[in-house]
Amino acid sequence: MNATTALLRMLVFPGILFAAPAAWFFLWIERKAMAALQQRIGPPFMQPFFDFVKLMGKQVPPREGLGGFLMKLWPVLAVAASAGAVGLLPVIPRSGGFPGDLVLLLSLLELPSMFIIAAGFSSRSLWGELGSSREAILSVSYNVVFLMAIIGIAASQHTFSLQALAQSQGSPLRWLGVLAILICLPAKLHMNPFSVTNAEQEIYAGPMTEYTGHELALWELAHGMEWVAATGLVATLIAPPLANPWMAGALFVVLSVAVVLVLTIVAAATARLTIDDSVRFFWRCALAFAVLGVSSVLLMRIKL
Amino acid sequence: MSYRIPMGPYHPALEEPYKLELVCDGETVQDAKLNIGFNFRGIEQLAETRNFIQIVALMERVCGICSNTHTLSICQAVEQIAEITPPPRALYIRVIMAELERLHSHVLWAGVAGKLIGFKTMFMTCFAVREQIMNVLQTISGNRVNYAMNRVGGVNRDIDDPAMILAMIGELEKDMVKTVIPVFTTSHSALSRCTGVGVLSEEKARSLGVVGPTARASGLPQDLRRAAPYAAYEEMDFNVPVEHSGDVKARLVVRALEILESCSILRQALSKLPAGEIFTGDESEMEIPEGRGFSRVEAPRGEVIYSVTWGEDTDTPSRVHVRTPTYINMPAVRWMVRGARLADTPLIQASIDPCYSCTDR
């Protein structure tokens, strides 16, 4: 991949220019599906975009000093990080990529969560601090499972390149890894049952409490792009390799939407767990998947 | 790290303005302080300027959810002063309205509890079920919230078609038994938020004098419909559900069982509805003599007490005193939240079904 194609991928497809509408589309699918499961009409198709425009037009109270600067900075960084993550997705096979881009994707997926933690603390709101500490505790817990799953998949295919992973065949270990990733996604995307970070009935909007206007709009956009990147990662892992690039692209989108729908159904069917229950759940998960992973590796060895 | 967390007066978990100041150690609540009075409207004082017809419409506005309870209590108190006995049909219609109100209040509470544990689907389902009850209420009374059914000496509107209402009740009970109750009692994530949370022991409950479902969930078998029957409750056959664990789940179970009991009472009342007049006395010629009336009614949240004093030769009362269940139950929240997780406090404070428009009236 040379610099021009990298820049094009970052800025045009599937980077920022594509990622923003995709983010709104995914947010809309999530909201509409949630409404359909709750006997409601749900928002019109353009609603996430309207929300964005409306928030962009709102006045932001002046914030001075380093704290104010940091509060402005975090959402921009979050958008940049998640747009970069979307840009790395191999939507169309053989379109580029470099060895080890999976590692970069993982770190870019992790960054928004860190920016959220930082934003909550720099907003100096009580609710922001509580939400940030919850997010920190939660991300430490779910990332064990998440990273373990990714490393397991990558190790089983002997590659850290997304392109190679997308082209390779599935194995039991890989499906185990996808399952583990799916379990972590609600926590990553602040969905039920792990929506402790922004549990509005407990701590208002958590780290976002002090945000308004275009800063909040950027956070929403970053959140939508996280949706695209995270579901796209799952779609990459489960999509069977296809020769036709258009077919492959369409399949990628369909699979991503299917993952969104699965997550929405899980969110609609559950209540919010408390932070200690969530942490306990993820550490138990980590244990279970570790046992399963090690035993499947051992079984494969025995077969060989 | 010790936080002082203000919950309210404006908070997504509270339906009405009041303030719970929580002293927290990390995410564990150590103590709580309660502030009320953000919503004071001076209704008791206003009642002293209203005649016996207007006062019923006024007291209806004390509470948006248990409005019928308040009109029922004030009518009973004024009837006691004027020594009027409503006809039996009116008493049965009063029971029907009171039970429909209990139904919709409990279903609403279940929905709010679902919302507070982040279970939005439960919230939507409960409100969809509640909408059926609201339709029954609207069919009977002509309004969804303030029914204007009670008057001194009887009720304002007759129930013309009990069969249709019986059919609606059957539909409703099917929905409750088939969807709401099983979902709530089998959802692991919902149960993990309710079990063992906000425990109020029986001794504490007795010493604090809590009333209504809060008391019944702590093992105190008290119910005014049984202990001091009013309207036509003497002729109804029903159980008083009592739980002994005293946690949020017990309050949930008590309310769920009360919903089923209410359906059974409604069915009895509608099928036994006696014929006859729906009110006694001509309002245009009625005079309220000097005296004091006292009335107790089991509202959905617990015991409501009205004490009405009428002066000599006036058409307005000289004092109306109201004691609402939330005023009695709210101090118990302090004992329930001690040692609880911060995430559970919204649910714990909601588990007594607080109504601040009643309390602050």
Add this chain to the structure above:
Amino acid sequence: MNILRLLLNNFLGGSITTRFPNRPPADKGFRGLVRYDPQICTGCGVCAYRCSSRGISFRSSRTAYTWAYDPGQCTYCGRCVDGCEAHAITQEAAPPPLYYKRDELNLAHTTQRPLPPPKKKPEAAPATGEAK
């Protein structure tokens, strides 16, 4: 698994909410806006006596009486309708309409009392009501 069945039923059942200007139909006995027929009104003023929210005001003099209604204050309790012996007051069986200007729905009727009659008992008052 109950919850999944519930979600499936919800999904198949379609939405039960409606968009904003639509309203569910009201029942036949719904208590809506108060309507007044000056032709039938006898000018007794009981409605104002019964009105708790002071939504109905009744001013009377020797030559005329004025019945005024403010829906903004009305609580739609229906006491005035129950108490009107001449049945001059009725309620619409529909939820009150939306209105955007203050006092847009206010009504006031002034009815001239008949001149002091030669007979002891006057006939029903000839209504010359006009909306203000």
